[in-house]
Amino acid sequence: MVNFSFLRHTILVVLINGMTLFPPNYLYAAFDSNILSPIQNAAGAFPFSVYGNSLSSISDPSNLTSTQPLFGAGAISRKFGLRDLTESIIFVGSHYKDLGIGLGLAKFGNETYKETTLSISATNNIKDLLMVGLSFQFYQLNILNYGQDNSFGFKLSARYKMNAKLEALMSILNAHGPVIGQSKENLPQVISGGLLMKPSPKITGQVSFSHDTDFPISTRFGVIWEPVNHFHIAIGKVNQPNIFTTGGMFTFKNFRIEIGYLSYANLGLVTYQTGISYTRL
Amino acid sequence: MQIWGLLLTRLALVILAFNSRILSQYEFIENFDPENSLPESDLIIMSTAGSIYQKLTPESALLLSQLSFLTNEENSILEQIVLGNSIEISSNTRLLNLTKTLWPRKTDLQISGTVFHRINMGDDVQYKWSAEFNLNQFNLGLFGERDSYESDILDYKSFFIRTNYKNFDYTIGSFQMLSGHGLVSWRSFPVKSDFGTTNSAFRQGRGIQPFRSGHESWAYKGFGWNQIFKNGHFSGGVSHRKIDGSILGNKINMSDLGIHVSETQIENHGNISETIGIGNWESDFKNGKMGLIIGGGAWQDKKDKEFVNLVSSCYGSYTFTDLSIFSELALTSQNKKAIISGAKLKKDSFQYGLVIRRIDLDYFALRDNLFRNWNNTDQGEFSLFQELRSRLGPIFINVYSDIFQRLKGKKGEFVKTGNKSGLNMVFKPHNGLQIHTLIKYQNKSSEIYGFEYNQFMSDPVVTYKTTIKWAQTNHHDIQCQVLKKTLQNNSLSSWGLQLRNKYSLGTWSLKTFWMSSIINNNEKLYYWDVTLPREMRTKVFSKTGHYIGAGIGYKPSSLSTINVRLSSSWNEWNFNIVPVVRAAMQVNLSI
Numbered sequence: 001m002v003n004f005s006f007l008r009h010t011i012l013v014v015l016i017n018g019m020t021l022f023p024p025n026y027l028y029a030a031f032d033s034n035i036l037s038p039i040q041n042a043a044g045a046f047p048f049s050v051y052g053n054s055l056s057s058i059s060d061p062s063n064l065t066s067t068q069p070l071f072g073a074g075a076i077s078r079k080f081g082l083r084d085l086t087e088s089i090i091f092v093g094s095h096y097k098d099l100g101i102g103l104g105l106a107k108f109g110n111e112t113y114k115e116t117t118l119s120i121s122a123t124n125n126i127k128d129l130l131m132v133g134l135s136f137q138f139y140q141l142n143i144l145n146y147g148q149d150n151s152f153g154f155k156l157s158a159r160y161k162m163n164a165k166l167e168a169l170m171s172i173l174n175a176h177g178p179v180i181g182q183s184k185e186n187l188p189q190v191i192s193g194g195l196l197m198k199p200s201p202k203i204t205g206q207v208s209f210s211h212d213t214d215f216p217i218s219t220r221f222g223v224i225w226e227p228v229n230h231f232h233i234a235i236g237k238v239n240q241p242n243i244f245t246t247g248g249m250f251t252f253k254n255f256r257i258e259i260g261y262l263s264y265a266n267l268g269l270v271t272y273q274t275g276i277s278y279t280r281l
Numbered sequence: 282m283q284i285w286g287l288l289l290t291r292l293a294l295v296i297l298a299f300n301s302r303i304l305s306q307y308e309f310i311e312n313f314d315p316e317n318s319l320p321e322s323d324l325i326i327m328s329t330a331g332s333i334y335q336k337l338t339p340e341s342a343l344l345l346s347q348l349s350f351l352t353n354e355e356n357s358i359l360e361q362i363v364l365g366n367s368i369e370i371s372s373n374t375r376l377l378n379l380t381k382t383l384w385p386r387k388t389d390l391q392i393s394g395t396v397f398h399r400i401n402m403g404d405d406v407q408y409k410w411s412a413e414f415n416l417n418q419f420n421l422g423l424f425g426e427r428d429s430y431e432s433d434i435l436d437y438k439s440f441f442i443r444t445n446y447k448n449f450d451y452t453i454g455s456f457q458m459l460s461g462h463g464l465v466s467w468r469s470f471p472v473k474s475d476f477g478t479t480n481s482a483f484r485q486g487r488g489i490q491p492f493r494s495g496h497e498s499w500a501y502k503g504f505g506w507n508q509i510f511k512n513g514h515f516s517g518g519v520s521h522r523k524i525d526g527s528i529l530g531n532k533i534n535m536s537d538l539g540i541h542v543s544e545t546q547i548e549n550h551g552n553i554s555e556t557i558g559i560g561n562w563e564s565d566f567k568n569g570k571m572g573l574i575i576g577g578g579a580w581q582d583k584k585d586k587e588f589v590n591l592v593s594s595c596y597g598s599y600t601f602t603d604l605s606i607f608s609e610l611a612l613t614s615q616n617k618k619a620i621i622s623g624a625k626l627k628k629d630s631f632q633y634g635l636v637i638r639r640i641d642l643d644y645f646a647l648r649d650n651l652f653r654n655w656n657n658t659d660q661g662e663f664s665l666f667q668e669l670r671s672r673l674g675p676i677f678i679n680v681y682s683d684i685f686q687r688l689k690g691k692k693g694e695f696v697k698t699g700n701k702s703g704l705n706m707v708f709k710p711h712n713g714l715q716i717h718t719l720i721k722y723q724n725k726s727s728e729i730y731g732f733e734y735n736q737f738m739s740d741p742v743v744t745y746k747t748t749i750k751w752a753q754t755n756h757h758d759i760q761c762q763v764l765k766k767t768l769q770n771n772s773l774s775s776w777g778l779q780l781r782n783k784y785s786l787g788t789w790s791l792k793t794f795w796m797s798s799i800i801n802n803n804e805k806l807y808y809w810d811v812t813l814p815r816e817m818r819t820k821v822f823s824k825t826g827h828y829i830g831a832g833i834g835y836k837p838s839s840l841s842t843i844n845v846r847l848s849s850s851w852n853e854w855n856f857n858i859v860p861v862v863r864a865a866m867q868v869n870l871s872i
């Protein structure tokens with residue numbers, strides 16, 4: 001009796017590792033995985049951070065404040081349920097003078113192919129209207145028996161409070177066009193933008209886009225709802241690639257546990273992500 | 282399913298056409314001809330002025346004085362305001378309209394900066410960012426652009442810092458030099474034959490100005506300054522940068538596209554290394570001005586091909602009672618010359634003006650962009666432009682005529698000639714209603730190459746356009762436009778109809794557009810398209826079809842706006858075709 005699940009996973013692993021280990025001339029798509037927290041993914045892979053969700057600060061530090069108390073957060077996911085595509089993130093944040101600051105580490109891959117991103121973030125508040133976050137990224141790519149290479153990038157994020165219920169967000173990643181590896185593989189240059197709405201204290205909605213300039217634009221929308229205290233439910237939709245997202249968050253005192261579920265309609269695969277954070281806000 | 286879709290579309294269009302309340306808007310910038318749109322820098326200046334300032338102040342007047350379309354009279358009024366003199370602008374209708382458009386409501390906000398982010402979705406996505414901040418005595422501007430399919434987020438980026446110190450006005454970064462009448466250095470947009478051209482051609486440059494436009498190769502990049510002396514003032518600039526283009530014999534062929542997608546375009550990106558130095562001295566005397574411009578440039582491409590050009594020019598203007606005259610003559614080290622002269626007689630509401638220009642073949646200075654008919658600089662030209670403007674009671678009449686001729690190159694070469702003329706009438710029967718009719722005639726001879734001999738052709742084109750603008754209430758504007766373009770001696774014409782409507786509903790605004798055109802003889806029709814604030818887009822009908830568009834604006838606070846536009850066009854009369862859908866969003870933020 002053939003185990004089809006095992007066979008399918010084996011084929012995927014062979015294909016993915018084959019592409020990364022034996023590229024025809026150069027690498028494709030290094031550091032293309034988005035570093036998002038489970039609740040961001042659950043709410044339609046929202047590319048910006050959400051208040052009260054410290055884990056999302058790694059993708060967008062503009063929710064850090066100048067009075068930010070010390071916090072720590074971590075998350076782990078296996079893309080398509082594959083161990084070889086494991087992604088883990090850890091983030092700590094605090095404040096220094098008028099700046100909210102953060103330090104994050106993200107790892108992706110297995111022992112053979114590994115991507116590591118270290119980010120150092122700082123956020124400043126201008127006139128209580130505009131939050132500007134700057135994040136320096138240190139990229140390290142490590143391929144077994146082939147060696148490793150490093151590169152630097154940066155991400156500029158801005159969050160503008162249009163009124164008490166609406167925020168406009170924008171970010172650009174790697175606008176200076178960094179490259180990595182002997183073949184000078186372009187690191188992703190990504191433009192993101194969106195609107196974050198809070199029509200009531202229990203509901204948060206988002207409409208956003210994320211555009212890696214080498215790929216078609218990805219539009220996203222999602223909602224986070226808190227039906228009862230401490231429990232949040234999120235649902236969303238990503239267009240390009242076609243993903244249905246859902247998940248939730250449970251808060252207990254300063255602890256938060258998050259779960260994200262992404263269903264790739266065209267691939268027939270799913271990704272689960274879990275995260276935990278200790279936040280004092 | 283398709284039948285139902287078509288039925289719904291047709292039903293929507295019929296309702297749109299016959300509902301008297303659903304027509305359109307009119308705005309200040311739309312008084313310009315869609316076939317000759319304004320430079321982007323003008324739109325950015327108006328957007329910045331409208332966002333940062335709340336009324337006409339010395340600071341906002343200084344910014345507005347950089348607009349390209351202002352007349353000498355309008356500029357003089359703004360100069361007086363810059364100097365702090367109290368002056369009434371109600372006598373100048375256009376300036377009054379401009380201030381009403383920019384600042385419809387009085388506010389007392391303290392704003393130190395403004396940013397806009399535009400996302401333009403077509404086949405791919407174009408992004409634009411523009412920001413301007415007033416930081417104490419410094420004025421800082423930033424601009425970024427990524428065109429469709431370009432890999433780099435900031436494929437084009439520019440910045441400027443401007444400040445005043447004593448009698449100096451410094452600009453570091455991207456700047457432009459407007460000197461004389463454009464024979465040496467001017468904007469990225471030239472003056473073109475049209476209604477009101479006499480006033481534009483009369484306007485002299487005002488030295489160094491920050492460069493705000495997205496034209497990727499036009500700006501000087503370096504250091505520029507304006508300095509006031511006892512006997513006059515001096516403007517100078519030093520620039521070093523890379524531009525797109527190629528060196529062709531005795532001139533530079535600069536690329537206007539700014540798109541870097543194909544291999545050739547990427548290879549041509551920053552192909553030429555350019556170094557330019559330019560200085561302009563200007564003295565005022567009683568009733569007139571005189572100036573001298575001297576400049577030089579050195580260009581080197583990636584294949585080490587080099588080119589050097591030196592240029593000098595003198596210009597002046599003089600006013601004697603109702604008569605004003607101006608002239609500029611420029612010479613280059615390539616032995617090329619250009620001259621432009623004009624006269625204007627103005628008495629009460631009557632004005633007559635003429636402008637003569639003669640430009641050598643292949644004339645090239647540094648950033649010359651003088652008043653000319655043909656964009657192709659290979660073809661020198663000799664032209665005479667005349668214009669008459671008058672007001673007869675409630676009717677404003679404007680007539681112009683431009684006769685031009687290509688200069689002979691090689692022996693036996695065909696002499697290309699042409700002429701343009703137009704009649705424009707604006708009638709305001711009562712407040713809120715305006716009827717605008719114009720007729721344009723254009724005739725250019727062209728050459729058709731044959732086996733035995735070349736044949737010369739001439740097909741005059743006549744354009745008729747009537748626009749009715751009606752401000753039905755304070756919250757509802759309507760506009761209807763009928764267009765006809767005829768190739769003379771041909772029974773078939775291109776016909777077009779546009780209906781537009783604008784509602785203002787508190788913090789929301791809605792604009793709707795409908796256009797339908799029948800195109801014959803390949804005579805394209807041009808309309809103003811639905812636009813985001815401070816955007817200028819033309820919809821060109823090259824095929825028979827329909828177009829429907831909508832713009833939605835939302836103002837969440839007094840410091841921010843969100844605007845979206847959506848449009849759909851069918852290049853078939855019967856809608857049996859997949860429509861081309863376009864969308865864009867713009868977020869304007871002030872701090």
